Amino acid sequence: MTYCVALKTNAGMVFLSDTRTNAGVDNISKYKKMFTWEVPGDRVITMMTAGNLAVTQAVISLLQENIDKPQEGIDTLLNADSMFRIAEIVGDAMRVIQNRYGRNIAQAGESTLSSIIVGGQRAGGEMRLFYVYSAGNFIEAGEDTPFFQIGEHKYGKPILDRVITVDTPVDVCVTAALLSMDSTLRSNLSVGMPLDLSVVARDELRFAQKRRIDDHDPDYLALSDAWSNSLRNAFLEMAQLSISQSDQGTMS
Structure with a gap:
């Protein structure tokens, strides 16, 4: 499975993905699920994938092949004139791959369900964030929904x-x-x-941060420990409040 999350606010955009892929308890692998493209001063793009790994890898490969071997009349991630057009290009690539392999995958009893988050900014345009579905259609994040999640989203949603x-x-x-x-x-x-992790500040048109965080990253470990301690202390405070209220009720 996987978990990817992208946030878009007035100040910038943040993208975070894990790298675990499993096909059963005895077949666990690591695969990159975040892909980035940057032309400083012109555009910055981050894409994250979830679902059928073969499908999403083929989509990314097709998008990159069109960049590496450009053809006249075919828009790519690096020459599209807007982030909306970039979302359309990703959706088109998803449809191509689903049409090419979907029937055979389904006949083998496997799901082709896949999803892609793509976001970024192009010079002269606003930051935009899109959620692309298996059918190639997509929705856009807005003021009421400033973040998207794909994969195992339920555990990480409450804090967001x-x-x-x-x-x-x-x-x-x-x-x-x-x-x-x-x-x-x-x-x-x-x-x-x-x-x-990748981070984009508004209108900078470059990555403010782009890095991998491993199991032993001291900053991540400190943050995780501090969060656990804060939750534990908050729970104890709530428990004491509950006990205090119960005692008052008994006394009255």
């Missing part, structure tokens, strides 16, 4: 719902994404380290 708004600063978004991932890692064995 409570913290993230369109006015959240980028550094807070990074913390929220990491804690969302930490909650998922602790509750679901099909999601695993290392993690890939």
